[in-house]
Amino acid sequence: MLFSWRGGPGAASFLLSLLLLTSWEAGSGQVHYSVLEEAKHGTFVGRLAQDLGLELAELVPRQFRVVSKDREDLLEVNLQNGILFVNSRIDREALCGRNAECSIHLEVIVDRPLQVFHVEVEVKDINDNPPVFPEAKKRIIIAESRPPETRFPLDGASDADIGVNSALTYRIDPNDYFALGTQNNREQTSSLSLVLRKSLDREQIQEHSLLLTANDAGKPEMTGTVQLLIAVLDVNDNAPEFDQFIYKVTVFENAFNGTLVINLNATDLDEGTNGDIIYSFRRPVSPAVLNAFTINPNSGEIRTKGKLDFEEKKLYEISVEAIDKGNIPMAGHCTILVEVLDVNDNIPQITITSLSLPVQEDAQVGTVIALISVSDRDSGANGQVSCSLTSHVPFKFVSTFKNYYSLVLDSALDRESVSDYTLVVTARDGGSPSLWATASVSVEVADVNDNAPAFAQPEYTVFVRENNPPGCHIFTVSARDADARENARVSYSLVERRVGERALSSYVSVHAESGKVYALQPLDHEELELLQFQVSARDAGVPPLGSNVTLQVFVLDENDNAPALLPLPGAGGGAGAVSELVWRSVGAGHVVAKVRAVDADSGYNAWLSYELQPAAGGARSPFRVALYTGEISTTRSLDEADSPRQRLLVLVKDHGEPALTATATVLLSLVESGQAPKASSRALAGAAGAEAALVDVNVYLIVAICAVSSLLVLTLLLYTALRCSAPPTVGACAPGKPTLVCSSAVGSWSYSQQRRQRLCSGEGAPKTDLMAFSPSLPPCLSSTEGTGEREADLERLKEVSSYL
CATH class of the missing domain: 2.60.40.60 (Cadherins)
Incomplete structure (x- = not known):
């Protein structure tokens, strides 16, 4: 729009003010829609974005959102087309009760720049509730002496709807005796009664059964019924009567327990017991009346019971009946309308929703932190609330609608200075004296990840x-x-x-x-x-x-491996059994055998010691075993008195806690010098059962000597051939060669510095055994010693190789 302006400075100021006012009204205006209750999910309510003047493309970038206090799930907005639609079932009666006006208040918020719009969606009533009577059956007692046109009060039906949907009409089954009557009074209440049209005759009909039907004015029409059972009695002619049919009284909600509300007085023209009156609440009595009031059956005084609450219930309708004590009791009825007056007894309520926490320390000024609403259940000035915020903080309140505020960032944040803020919101009502309430909002300033664990x-x-x-x-x-x-x-x-x-x-x-x-x-x-x-x-x-x-x-390491006995190369028997031939001519200290054992543990757990167990019968053995080497040597010169077969039991024990042991059996055969070969014989059978099988020792010795001699000659020839034909090869588990362990002159043992020496062959798996020569071999020779002695060592090496 193009226009020209020729006014003075005053006119320009007026125009600027007018433009600012128009802008504010556009940003803070209110949109009104209406929707029927019980509308299906997805029902169209209104083009919200279009009616608010917002472009569809800016809804998501500007963080378009809708906030509804306690009703967040009823209505929803489609961000693609800006249409407000029904999201879940709307029940007007559950939402607003019987209030004439029922609306859902929505607050629409967009950022960059911050704008707040208020939307009111009126929920219109439909006829979805039928009339309901307090009882399915109503029993009424009428004396036959009651004259025609006598009225008997009936409880009308209630309809949860409003307007024409709750406008009720009644009808009764056609009959000759009763009709329905209604009366309206200045208090805008309608009373329903049963009118006697014709005198009753108990001798003809003792009980009348009528169906009372209530119809509402909705489309379609809905109905409710109650069965009236009328018993006809004789006797009493006059019923008690009250001064008024309806009484109206007021009482403050903070009245003390037992405060007098009204003193009823009914009169009965009869005398004696027929004129004595008992007051009571007419049944059925609502729980609200029973919890709030009591009635004295003799005096008719109605007093408060417990605490009244204006915010819970503002008006009580109490039906009272006065019954005389005649043989056929007669009753009079009245209604008391008790209005509860409000006092300032409720503190304001503060509700904080939509918290955007924590706040990044680089957040822009104007960022919405939270939405705050205040309310007070009191009425009038007692329910008018004002709101304030803690001073000297980088936040402020922006009023968006009546009793609705936005908490926004007012200045820049610095986490290194202050890492969190505690804001106190104070709400105060306008009562006298006024009541107030506070709520704390903790705003944390978020950090960035700049430190590694x-x-x-x-x-x-x-x-x-x-x-x-x-x-x-x-x-x-x-x-x-x-x-x-x-x-x-x-x-x-x-x-x-x-x-x-x-x-x-x-x-x-x-x-x-x-x-x-x-x-x-x-x-x-x-x-x-x-x-x-x-x-x-x-x-x-x-x-x-x-x-x-x-x-x-x-x-x-723990001592979890017992010593393992190894077979001696060139000796008979297996692990745990050793057989040797011993010359009778050897002197004291001569090593005749060696027990070999290894322990998979390490340290003290693998340090082994050897002990010779005492012989059976307590006889002293001519042999002993070295404590740490396992070498068995003579303690004296052998003689003809010594048994030709010696059975020694050697106990091998490690130094762990507790110590683990193994037992080796050594069988020594004592032979004469002329019967023994120069080299050590092949091992004899180590078991006790093998000894019993040796019937002719000389024959076996001759066979053993011949076999050993032949084996030595063949081994020497084979070794010489291999030595001359090709250089020695390395086993499959190279790189190292087997470590040679030799005995010293004094019978001790030397070994490689490796704790375990891996011995491998090209055919089988590597062995971790410790390789040793027989103690009967001479000490290890140096490279300068004679060729004959070296060849003897090579022969022994071949024997060990054949074992491995």
């Missing part, structure tokens, strides 16, 4: 004993993060890798929240002495930050 040290050393129970806790890692909330919530995980042929996660696990490290299976020191891995700690920020820590888990 940090461990106290980069590496930890952990010691765990082997054979631990599965799932045992071995260590706890802990990292601290200087950030706040989610940015400081640390979770832990393993840095997965391979440990040999297996994954690290098959050995250990870490609890994601507590950082506790668990061993998932029993650890074996003999299999794994050191397990080194990393644990990662990451926070929950976006993006997440993390760091790692190294754990070195040393598996400590």
